[in-house]
Amino acid sequence: MTMLMxxxxxxVDRTKLLPAKLREDFPILEQLVHGDRPLVFLDNAASTxxxxxxxxxxxxxxxxxxxxxxxxxxxLSERSTEQYEEAREKVRAFIGAKHAHEIIFTPGTxxxxxxxxxxxxxxxxRAGDEIVLTTMEHHSxxxxxxxxxxxxxxxxxxxxxxxxxxxxxxELDRLLTAxxxxxxxxxxxxxxxxxxxVAEIARRAHAAGALVLVDAAQSVPHRATDVxxxxxxxxxxxxxxxxxxxxxGVLYGREELLDAMPPFLGGGSMINRVYADRFTPxxxxxxxxxxxxxxAPAIALGAAIDYLNALGIDAVERHEHELARYAYERLQEIDxxxxxxxxxxxxxxxxxxxxxxxxxxxxxxxxxxxGIAVRAGHxxxxxxxxxxxxxxxxxxxxxxxxxxxxVDLLVDTVRQIQDRFKPQGRHRRPKST
Amino acid sequence: xxxxxINEEELYQEHILDHYEDPFHRGQxxxxxxxxxxxxxxxxDVVRIDLELDRDGKIADCFFSGDGCVISQASAxxxxxxxxxxxxxxxxxxxxxxxxxLYGARLTPNRQKCCLLSWRVLQxxxxxxxxxxxxxxxx
Numbered sequence: 001m002t003m004l005m006x007x008x009x010x011x012v013d014r015t016k017l018l019p020a021k022l023r024e025d026f027p028i029l030e031q032l033v034h035g036d037r038p039l040v041f042l043d044n045a046a047s048t049x050x051x052x053x054x055x056x057x058x059x060x061x062x063x064x065x066x067x068x069x070x071x072x073x074x075x076l077s078e079r080s081t082e083q084y085e086e087a088r089e090k091v092r093a094f095i096g097a098k099h100a101h102e103i104i105f106t107p108g109t110x111x112x113x114x115x116x117x118x119x120x121x122x123x124x125x126r127a128g129d130e131i132v133l134t135t136m137e138h139h140s141x142x143x144x145x146x147x148x149x150x151x152x153x154x155x156x157x158x159x160x161x162x163x164x165x166x167x168x169x170x171e172l173d174r175l176l177t178a179x180x181x182x183x184x185x186x187x188x189x190x191x192x193x194x195x196x197x198v199a200e201i202a203r204r205a206h207a208a209g210a211l212v213l214v215d216a217a218q219s220v221p222h223r224a225t226d227v228x229x230x231x232x233x234x235x236x237x238x239x240x241x242x243x244x245x246x247x248x249g250v251l252y253g254r255e256e257l258l259d260a261m262p263p264f265l266g267g268g269s270m271i272n273r274v275y276a277d278r279f280t281p282x283x284x285x286x287x288x289x290x291x292x293x294x295x296a297p298a299i300a301l302g303a304a305i306d307y308l309n310a311l312g313i314d315a316v317e318r319h320e321h322e323l324a325r326y327a328y329e330r331l332q333e334i335d336x337x338x339x340x341x342x343x344x345x346x347x348x349x350x351x352x353x354x355x356x357x358x359x360x361x362x363x364x365x366x367x368x369x370x371g372i373a374v375r376a377g378h379x380x381x382x383x384x385x386x387x388x389x390x391x392x393x394x395x396x397x398x399x400x401x402x403x404x405x406x407v408d409l410l411v412d413t414v415r416q417i418q419d420r421f422k423p424q425g426r427h428r429r430p431k432s433t
Numbered sequence: 434x435x436x437x438x439i440n441e442e443e444l445y446q447e448h449i450l451d452h453y454e455d456p457f458h459r460g461q462x463x464x465x466x467x468x469x470x471x472x473x474x475x476x477x478d479v480v481r482i483d484l485e486l487d488r489d490g491k492i493a494d495c496f497f498s499g500d501g502c503v504i505s506q507a508s509a510x511x512x513x514x515x516x517x518x519x520x521x522x523x524x525x526x527x528x529x530x531x532x533x534x535l536y537g538a539r540l541t542p543n544r545q546k547c548c549l550l551s552w553r554v555l556q557x558x559x560x561x562x563x564x565x566x567x568x569x570x571x572x
Contacts, residue, residue: 358453359502361476361547366445377476391477391500420445421503426454431514 010329012404016322018315023401025051025307037371040406045190045218045350045397046375047240050304054243057303061296069295070269070286084295087302088285094305095235096226097252101284104258105298108249109217110140112236113184115251115288116213117144119264120234125181127153132175132183132210134159134167135387138190139380141215145184154181161387165192165341172201176208183212187219187230188348191379191395192341193324195219195348202231211257217241221308221399222348223317227252239297243304248297251288258284265290316400320349323398323407327351330411334418340393350397352379355414357421360392366417367394372410446538449507456510458517462496469558470499473550475543478505480551482513482558490521502547508536509551521559527552 023029028049031039041049061083067076069084085100092100106112121144125131131145135158149156157175160168167185176183183205187198202212213234216225220235221242227235232252239248253261263270263281267290272280281287308316325344328351331337336356341347355363364376375395378385385391396410462468462483470481478501485494495517497509515535516524532552533545540548 359478361502361544362445362504365544385477391479421450421453423454426451428451428455428457428510428514429448 010326010333012326013322014404016318017404018311018319018400020403022051022311023403025053026401027052027055029401033371034369037369040370040372040402040409042396042398042402042406042410043373043375044399044402045241045379045395047246048221048243048399049401050243050245050300051307053307054245054300054303058245058296058300061299066296068292080295080299083299083302084293087298087305090302090305091250094225094309095220095250095252096228098228099255102252102255102258104251104253104285104288105293106236106249106251106288107247107294108238108240109215109236110144110249112234112249112251113141113213113215114144115264116234116236116253117148119261119288120211120257121145121148121154121182122151123260123262125152125154128179129154129181130157130175130177130179131155132157132159132172132180132185132205134185134196135161136165136167136189136192136194136381136384137184137186138215138217139382140217141184141186141213142383145182155179158383159185161192161194161384164343165189165194166346167194167196167201169197169200169204172204176204176210178209180205180208180210183210184215185212186215186217188216188222189341189381189384190218190350191352191381191384191393193347193350193352194342195346198230198232206231218348218350222313222320224313233257239301239304242301243307244301245294245297248294248301255284258288263287263290267291269293311400317349319400320398320402321347323402323404324349324351326404327396327398327407327410330407331414334411334415336418337414340388349399350395352393352395353414354390354393355418357418360394362421363394363414363417366420367410367413370409370413372406372413374410445503449503449536449538452507452510453503456497456506457514458494458496459498459510460496461498462494464494465496465563467558467561468563469554469561471550471554471557473501473505473546475546476502478502478547478550480505480509480554482509482551482554483563484555484558486521486559492516492519492524497551501550504536504540504544504547505550508532508548509554511535512551512555516555524555524559 065079067080069081088100088103091103205212211233214232216235216237220237235252240246270290272282328344338354340352360376464485465483466486467484472479480499483496487493495513536548
């Protein structure tokens, strides 16, 4: 049977794994799908699941503490405001920012990047200025800059990648010129898994007088983040990819940059004083938090950070890296399977691949029938897939609750699917008329 | 395949796999009078259909080409097998519901788009004359 084909040399170092008992914190993982198949959730780069500790906080807020923040002179509003600002402080500490008011709550990474491209971009970027991106960016770190270029006449440049999915950093020095205003780069690719050398990119960008925005949606949930060490001027990430709710994300910006930027969305909360025909903006962070913010989701994001801190983010990274290395090596055993991106040492906790046949959507559908949730498609990275010469791929992405047994099931099932679709000398039966 | 741990249900039944591995008229049609190509932006499936329509508006010949999931490619094969020899009017009257019935297996709304790609392409192809006259002489 296929199990016998497993290379005896490929094994898991269990000392690198988190205690399997933590799965009990995730009620959603206990279920069976398609009748009798235990759910194997490997679509964590799209969105993770939530532990009971986060769900309980959401319930507590809505059952006991909820009211609008920064407004009411009443008990619940004060409780909600206090917890909302505590969450901001937890985020600050988690990413090593200097000041809590450098943490702007947004609906997610996309909103965070759009805020910078709109507010900072419209105020600072002129025709002929240059924005440097990379070939591996998610659409959310491409399209806002394309829109900025359309509005202003700025020019977009892209750091190319090697066939192995690593950035060609030698090209960066050629791309950085006196016209470069911004370098916007993912810390970890959502398809290749590549861990980019953000600190080195930032050092060179700053030497050229450019700012750096880090799309950290795929790294903040999985490895330690220090905005100062990274040299990030702006950094964006989402709560729902790190055990938190949807609808909450973060924009970090250096104080002096955020202070100099005009407000993006106008409305309540972001004002100091409104007259009939004009307004003066509020101080940070309220200046960028127009309207009623995602109060309970922000507080629950704070609970997600507490959960990650209790495990230790370094232990989370070690666990995922070990699973990804194991998956990488075991998937390599399958003839015709091609893994996208670099070798495990340059890789975060995900593995994308193609097989000779069938199409990634068929692979995903057949995996689902075994209870295994993966992502298939272009993963919002069409330019990257163009560069790789493919239209779609299948991605398995891991988080702190995944296990080696789940990797084994993935690998064995992929092998069976590929075998199933090998040419077998089939013939259509003549159509009955 | 009762011993197979993969339970495909209806989605990848033998009939569909037959069309996937041994498609009906996959290729280009040099004598095409009409042709259209489209894709599903969501998944990148591509189907192109070449038609040779005779003077009576009948499909004298047809071929498809493309790339994508089993459903998109097998359904294109089934559709052309069904439509060869039919008229433009027959094509117009062949509804999306007819297409899903021809395919046979139950599909979720997302995967119905894969199945209906070739149907959409065919509906457009009958209105998309090939812009060259060479093939008349080349034959």
